[in-house]
Amino acid sequence: MPNITSAKKRARQSEERRKHNKHFRSSMRTKVKAVVYAIEAGDKEAAVTALKIAIPALDASANKGIIHKNKAARSKSRLNSRIQAM
Numbered sequence: 492m493p494n495i496t497s498a499k500k501r502a503r504q505s506e507e508r509r510k511h512n513k514h515f516r517s518s519m520r521t522k523v524k525a526v527v528y529a530i531e532a533g534d535k536e537a538a539v540t541a542l543k544i545a546i547p548a549l550d551a552s553a554n555k556g557i558i559h560k561n562k563a564a565r566s567k568s569r570l571n572s573r574i575q576a577m
Contacts, residue, residue, distance in 0.1 A: 512557050519548045519557070526570050535577045542570055 493499050522545040529538035546567055553563035 519552045522548045530573050538574050
């Protein structure tokens with residue numbers, strides 16, 4: 492446990508930031524999973540609808556620094572490719 496006041500504050504801030512990032516990352520992953528489940532079910536219309544919801548979530552995560560921008564681009568590309576292959 493930190494003894495210096497500034498270190499205590501930094502620990503509090505880090506914990507709050509970790510919780511916020513965890514929530515945002517979990518939400519993003521849920522939206523991506525919805526696309527994957529729709530693809531596996533063979534429902535192209537549902538997959539396209541879910542992808543339209545997942546893409547802004549991926550972009551927002553990349554802009555906030557929660558995931559890398561290349562990871563967001565790669566995920567969007569792979570999901571789109573899987574939908575096009577249906």
